Amino acid sequence: MGEFDLIKRYFVRDPALGVSSDAVALGIGDDCAVLNPTPGMQWLVSCDMLVEGRHFLSTVAPERLAHKALAVNLSDLAACGATPRAFTLALALPRADAVWLAGFAKGLFALADAHGIALVGGDTTQGPLNICVTVMGEVPRGQALLRSGARVGDDIYVSGTVGDARLALEVFRGTAVLAGEAFEQARRAMECPQPRVGLGQALRGLATSAIDVSDGLIGDLGHILQRSSVGACLAVDALPRSAVLASQSLALQRECGLAGGDDYELIFTAPVVAREAVRQASLNCATPITRIGHIEAEPGLRLADAQGQALVAEFSSFDHFKTS
Amino acid sequence: MGEFDLIKRYFVRDPALGVSSDAVALGIGDDCAVLNPTPGMQWLVSCDMLVEGRHFLSTVAPERLAHKALAVNLSDLAACGATPRAFTLALALPRADAVWLAGFAKGLFALADAHGIALVGGDTTQGPLNICVTVMGEVPRGQALLRSGARVGDDIYVSGTVGDARLALEVFRGTAVLAGEAFEQARRAMECPQPRVGLGQALRGLATSAIDVSDGLIGDLGHILQRSSVGACLAVDALPRSAVLASQSLALQRECGLAGGDDYELIFTAPVVAREAVRQASLNCATPITRIGHIEAEPGLRLADAQGQALVAEFSSFDHFKTS
Structure with missing residues (x-):
């Protein structure tokens, strides 16, 4: 399974599934995602990187690992009072394991859908397991909790x-x-x-x-x-x-x-x-x-x-x- | 040197240095960065993860490594015709090496300043060397090159x-x-x-x-x-x-x-x-x-x-x- 096949199989979703959001003009598949900020809103951004042995144990199920990787980022948006809009996922994997990836995608999209947030881009590469999520959300101008x-x-x-x-x-x-x-x-x-x-x-x-x-x-x-x-x-x-x-x-x-x-x-x-x-x-x-x-x-x-x-x-x- | 000291020493800049941008209402230091999208513009996002041995050799100087990590992301904005606005940096490091970090920060900010783009947040953790940058930029609505x-x-x-x-x-x-x-x-x-x-x-x-x-x-x-x-x-x-x-x-x-x-x-x-x-x-x-x-x-x-x-x-x- 090649990199593009992997992304297509696990991370590009059927348009009938998941969230349909005016915030996303163009999702995965080009050099950048194209997003539509809501007029009058500020755009909030946070980023967390999870490394095996530091942030999670090797015993964790892939569904839960994906959940946590997104959850800790959503938590940063929550702390600022923001409404989640979009996120990117960068993933370094020792190998492309189909069962692991299917579980990971399942856990990821379950939480994403629960919060109406779309995966709009990212990166997939081979390397020691590392998961980096960047989330973006919105608050009315001047209302971010600091x-x-x-x-x-x-x-x-x-x-x-x-x-x-x-x-x-x-x-x-x-x-x-x-x-x-x-x-x-x-x-x-x-x-x-x-x-x-x-x-x-x-x-x-x-x-x-x-x-x-x-x-x-x-x-x-x-x-x-x-x-x-x-x-x-x-x-x-x-x-x-x-x-x-x-x-x-x-x-x-x-x-x-x-x-x-x-x-x-x-x-x-x-x-x-x-x-x-x-x-x-x-x-x-x-x-x-x-x-x-x-x-x-x-x-x-x-x-x-x-x-x-x-x-x-x-x-x-x-x-x-x-x-x- | 602790995580917060490390971030403060190498990645939080003197306000007199670097770019001063209306796009950034609040940079590093809270749960999220707060950004001001320009009215009438779309917001473009891209993300790349660099892993030692896959994307760079262990012989590379830290200045050049930082340059490349940001450059490959700016290149995605370039491919869409976007004006760079802000970026986040997530960094997994085997150890906090002062010389390496000083070189890395130097290379990073030299390129960031050349393109008027501000580092607004990120994450720093211990782990196998991994560099994940997410860039954000803007284009007038409907004008992104696809x-x-x-x-x-x-x-x-x-x-x-x-x-x-x-x-x-x-x-x-x-x-x-x-x-x-x-x-x-x-x-x-x-x-x-x-x-x-x-x-x-x-x-x-x-x-x-x-x-x-x-x-x-x-x-x-x-x-x-x-x-x-x-x-x-x-x-x-x-x-x-x-x-x-x-x-x-x-x-x-x-x-x-x-x-x-x-x-x-x-x-x-x-x-x-x-x-x-x-x-x-x-x-x-x-x-x-x-x-x-x-x-x-x-x-x-x-x-x-x-x-x-x-x-x-x-x-x-x-x-x-x-x-x-």
Whole structure:
């Protein structure tokens, strides 16, 4: 199977399938895709590269790997409140394996269709497994949710639950034990994150800042604090956890929840006066949210336990080039 | 050096440097870049992934590698007649080597600045060396040059010269010999292709179809023929060659020129009545072009030598998953 056959067989779709979008004037098959930006909208772009052993284990099913590669990018659009429009996929493969490719395409298009986003181009080459997705989306001019808008007194929220992906990783590492459905649930969180695209859009005009949790809640909240020139106090034991994680030791719960990463939930801030509107936004898109702290003027992040006592803790976010 | 330090040190620029573009509302540093499409323009996107050993040799200098990674993407914009606006860079690196990164950033921004295109986002991770660039550009609505517009009777042109990149590869493979400046010139063609961005834009409204030569002239012209449902006759020995390639055997000249690839010149078609306008466009952007054949109704590609005699030849374009 040649490169062009491979692309045609797995990645160029029957026009009757998938999304039909005014955003795409010309998709796969020329030197560039041709897109139609919506008048009055800004165009948002993000890009993530996934490498075996760093971002996923070799045990992952191709459907889930494709899902995750697109999901982590959709999560960046979600964090900015954008509506997904189009994406490109660059794929380096050790070999053209038909079963693997069919599974990969299935997982990719299932998530793409769920979000109405079209694959418009990309590249396929031979090499160590590497998956690079670039997503594009739109927001009304000036309405992108950024990291820089948090204000003193704002509430801090997080969507869904955090920590399960890290818990699954600990099981794979052999430092935690989960059986049966509990393991499957944690593993699903790691391999099949659900990008909070609907919530991000619902928060336009309400949230003052937002980011998605990819490297760990503390580190990612830290980006908001830094860019907004503020500090925060976080109620550590208020972090929303799954029943599976809640059954683990408190130390592991905190480690996974605060520093786990790979959650792809949204952390966002909003003024206290917007609480009811935020609650309604969450209900409207059927995405649970939890209030976990508030923004303060004093720089830095303070952690408090369930009794309001200060916690001194060392949690480090994931860093791909950290040597220690 | 951590991931964020690395990005900050090498890829986030002093605002006083580089391009200042209305197209970029927000660059590196948030979940997404925020771009401002120009009203009335379409948005063009292309993506290429470069893998060591497939697209470049381990001997290449990092400046040239970065140049090439961006150049091959700019070449796709050129082939569509687009004005470059922004790009993302995803980089998997075995290790964070300061000298390598400084060279890479230097080569990258030199070419980016020359084309007024801003780096707006990306990703950096540890892994086998892999470089994935996604470029975005603009054309006035409906004016993108596509592969599908060639018409019977159109002239076929190619820009610059073809075959030098392949000749350099043959030298690295040990199947050809070049010395001194001749080798340097061929090597520069392979490692530092110059995307024909100015020519592409000058051909808007003149060329009926266009493509860039990445996999080899015959194969890439073949895409135009297929998408335009036409055939062509090519004057093989009219192919523009450098003096270095012209000093090789006729067989090697033909092999490199017709099937070499990695040229990043533009092949395009235009009506006979537009010859003078095409000549002016070429002069205006100081990019030489050569008329090398014409479009015919009969499907397929016919090759003729300098005496007009038909050549039967087997040239195969590069295919990353071809087994034979």
